[in-house]
Amino acid sequence: MTPFVKHSGRVAPLDKADVDTDQIIPKQFLKRIERSGFGEFLFFDWRKDPDFVLNRPEYQGASILVTGPNFGCGSSREHAPWAIQDYGFRAVIAPSFSDIFRTNCLKIGLLPVQLPEATVRELMRADEVTVDLDRLVVSADGVEHRFEIDEFSRVNIMEGLDEIGLTERREDAITAFESTRPDWMPTVKGMR
Amino acid sequence: MPKTLASKLWDSHVVRQAAGEPDLLYIDLHLVHEVTSPQAFEGLRLAGRRVRRPDLTVATMDHNIATSRAERPDEISQLQMRTLEENCRAAGIRLYGVGSRHQGIVHIIGPELGLTQPGMTLVCGDSHTSTHGALGALAFGIGTSEVEHVLATQTLPQRRPKDMAITVDGELPLGVVAKDVALGIISKIGVAGGQGHLVEYRGSTIRGLTLEGRLTVCNMTIEGGARAGMVAPDETTFAYLEGRQFAPRGAAWEQALDHWRRLVTDEGAAFDREVVIDAGRLEPFVSWGTNPGQSVPVTGRVPEPGSETDERALRYMALKPGTAIQDISLDRVFIGSCTNARLEDLRLAATVVEGRHVHPKVRALVVPGSMSVRAAAEAEGLDKVFLEAGFEWREAGCSMCLGMNPDILQPGERCASTSNRNFEGRQGAGGRTHLVSPPMAAAAAIAGHLVDIREFPGQAG
């Protein structure tokens, strides 16, 4: 996971609600078996429009995506946050996110920041924004906005922790739980 | 304290609970497919980890697969499928791959094989994992990092979502089926309405649905923004499961039943949110826009845009406000997907098309959800009904639901589809999707435009 502590960068405003993961990264790019290289296909169909925000000269090099409510709805494809991160974004700011998309972002260190809609609108007009995960504030033009994120995710992302490693420390509890599994529950043998 | 069904399922799978941390949940069954798993297996390899419980993991190929023998998947698709095969072989995971008589869409084969059972936790790297909740399981979609986590530890750290009850009461009018219940719910609560919640579907209408109908309703839970939807198991559930390949037998069956019968929301248990829907007022639904919440009854018209999102949707769909839904003509019809490609769906559609012919300008496709569904349909002669009516009869897979294989819409083509998503480009770049039930799709294929199944000749009522 890419650690995230504090980041300042230019904003790209994508003023749309309910942006689904099919738009973020269309299916034809899901066939790859690698984790990287999705950035060039980010918003593939929308980018055919020369006026699309990512094509405009003033937003080149933007590293903070600011967008509308219910961002990332639809499919569970982690390819969507991979593509956003690979393109160069470090954080996404929106009034709300779909549940699976938010979790996927947290797992890879692409910071999902939820702020009230009015604040998000203001930030869409800012040039540069700073996201500080240590202090839980987003600042732009001298104004600070507090945001929330659960403490467990905050620490994990700031330290870039390996969550699987954390769970592996619970081996005893997992084994104990497994011993209570009823016999009638299905198990499936592999075919070699 | 009285508990909800979701609480019972959640609490009985907590491996470890600590203040300030998400609960660590045990996962009883992990389903895997070719698209969202390769990077997870690769991650395990890079970290020197093994699959902890290959015996609680089952894989299938569905998204990329060709649905016609004449076609071959492209090179990259083939590589992705081969990668799944190698990963399963190396880890000792059962794979229902190309050529297996049980191969099919992951959310169709789980219930069909009796793998999905009441009381389980079940995950898959796919948002429509909510489908499995129809059997009284806690089932939700996850991303690839979480797939890797489950492969390595058979657990997932999760925060407990809130509880939401969606109660549908009353008798469904003729011509109104499970798909219309699902679309009706989403047009009421909106595409983000269930965010942060676990949904329990309740009420006499839900109890009256067949298990297959419940699968359709739970399938579309994610389209209303909730990760998981469930129905308390009852006699319908038990009758469906009994005798299936992985269902318990003999004394074990009795033991399981004892346990399953307790999986109901206790009298007096509180939900954080409740929505009530009167089934008697539902009609066959048709989506007009680019998300499933943008749907209206078939007797309706394309609405005036109420937001920028609506305007964009109308532009993409090339529709004018005020157009009668039934005046929308079609190029393609797709009957398939994990929403509506089970035997019951195909039977409903076949009843409509029997003895009729697909409109000459429409190309129509039936893609059974699994090879077992296909075989069962053929045993009843449904393939002949479809073929004689001018439908193509394909092999199992996701197919035109998302068009990762060659089954796609061409730019500008308009399709009535029994699938679950009408997002821009979902069925092919520039393609336009109208979500409908299987009987509505079948009738539309015959008529060449969207039509009200209730007024379709022979379907009176």
Ligand code: SF4
């Ligand atoms: S049928 Fe469609 S929705 Fe279902 S798993 Fe396949 S692609 Fe996803």
